Amino acid sequence: MAAIAGAIWIVPADGARAASGCSVQRIADEFAKILDQRAQCEKNPKLAFCEDAEDYDPFLKPEEAIAAWQCLLDKGAMDRGFPEKTGIASSAFKTWKAYNTRPYLSGHLNRFTDENDVQAIYVQNQVNDIGGAYGKYEKSGTMPEGSVLAKYSMVLTARGGTIELAPVYFMTKLKHGSRKETGDWRYEMIWPATVDLSKVEADTDFSEQLCMGCHEEFGRKTDHMLFMPDEVRISAK
Ligand code: HEC
Numbered sequence: 001m002a003a004i005a006g007a008i009w010i011v012p013a014d015g016a017r018a019a020s021g022c023s024v025q026r027i028a029d030e031f032a033k034i035l036d037q038r039a040q041c042e043k044n045p046k047l048a049f050c051e052d053a054e055d056y057d058p059f060l061k062p063e064e065a066i067a068a069w070q071c072l073l074d075k076g077a078m079d080r081g082f083p084e085k086t087g088i089a090s091s092a093f094k095t096w097k098a099y100n101t102r103p104y105l106s107g108h109l110n111r112f113t114d115e116n117d118v119q120a121i122y123v124q125n126q127v128n129d130i131g132g133a134y135g136k137y138e139k140s141g142t143m144p145e146g147s148v149l150a151k152y153s154m155v156l157t158a159r160g161g162t163i164e165l166a167p168v169y170f171m172t173k174l175k176h177g178s179r180k181e182t183g184d185w186r187y188e189m190i191w192p193a194t195v196d197l198s199k200v201e202a203d204t205d206f207s208e209q210l211c212m213g214c215h216e217e218f219g220r221k222t223d224h225m226l227f228m229p230d231e232v233r234i235s236a237k
Contacts, residue, residue, distance in 0.1 A: 020164050022071035027058045027161035031118075034158075058120050058158040065103040065122055068163045072154060081165040081192030089168050089190045092150045096126035099134055100232040106153065107226070108214060117159045121166060124152045125228060131173070134225070137233060142223045145184075147173040149225070165192040171215075171224070183224045187211040 034056045041050040060068065072078050073093075082089040103122040127134045131147030134140055143149075153166040170188040178184055187208040191197060215224040227233075 019162070020072055020077035021075045022068055022077065022163040024060060024064050024068060024156070024161040024163065026064070027060070027156065027158060029161075031056070031058065031158035031161070056118060056158070058118060058156055058161075059105070060103075060120075060122065060156060062102050068122070068154065068156070069103045069124060072163065072165065077165055077194070081194045082168065082190070083193055086190050086193060088148065088150075088170070092126055092128070092148070092168075093124075093152055096128050096150060097132075097135075099125045099127060099234055100228050101234055102232055103154065104228055104232045107229075117157060119158065120156045122154050122156060123228075124154075126150045126152070135235065137227050137235070138222055140223065140225065142176070143173045143225075145173050145175050165194065167191050169211075182208060182212060183216065185215075185224055187215070 034053050037047075037049050037053040041047055041053060078093055079090075082093070084090050103124045106121045106123045125134075127150065128146075128148045130144055131149060133143060134147070134149060149171040151169040153168065155164050155166045156162070157164070167189050170186075170190070172186045172188070174184045174186055176184055179186075189206050189211075212224075215226060219226050
């Protein structure tokens with residue numbers, strides 16, 4: 001699906017994350033070069049690379065995205081971020097089936113930038129057993145009660161190529177007919193325990209209305225679900 005305009009905050013400001021110890025050196029090097037080009041462009045805006053340097057976005061190669069997620073697991077960042085007190089967030093990533101072949105650039109949470117930096121959000125979808133129909137993607141129909149869809153997210157920061165945890169999003173299917181206004185879904189978002197919310201500059205307020213602004217509008221025919229791009233679906237393997 002194409003990117004949906006209208007981002008929501010999500011990315012903690014610098015200093016709000018505990019260092020996971022994970023990074024992608026290629027991105028760090030690439031961005032160091034971009035910063036150097038930008039400095040040159042301040043003096044001479046007509047240089048050939050100035051436009052590209054200004055619009056720079058960091059993109060992970062498929063194998064880099066897989067390695068980054070694995071690094072978060074291996075270094076215990078997931079366990080520290082989602083300890084037992086975070087409920088299903090602490091176990092879903094370990095035990096639920098993944099429906100994407102690799103973390104992919106989210107269609108909505110995807111470009112946060114300030115003067116000297118730029119971040120990108122990569123996400124990973126996992127669903128509990130009851131929600132197995134999710135694997136039929138657009139043909140899933142109305143999901144059965146008790147289905148829980150999880151979307152974990154990690155943030156790539158161009159400066160240093162660092163990878164850190166960002167919130168996990170959940171959609172839980174309630175009793176059919178019990179909450180018509182949300183399509184019988186409960187929307188939730190859980191911040192990693194390692195993020196110091198007092199240091200997050202953007203508005204961290206949560207409302208289901210915000211979630212529904214996209215999920216209801218773009219998911220009318222798919223029970224509020226929006227899925228992931230075709231090329232990362234497990235069926236596309
Ligand atoms: C700006 C639009 C937008 C908003 C707002 C939004 N989402 Fe999503 N959501 C998406 C898109 C697009 C996808 C497909 C995966 C991707 O590209 O990240 C998605 C996927 C998901 C999924 C995976 C299940 C599925 O639909 O296939 C969950 C769970 C989820 N979102 C929960 C939430 C929650 C909880 C909120 C509110 C905090 C929220 N979303 C707000 C656009 C949005």
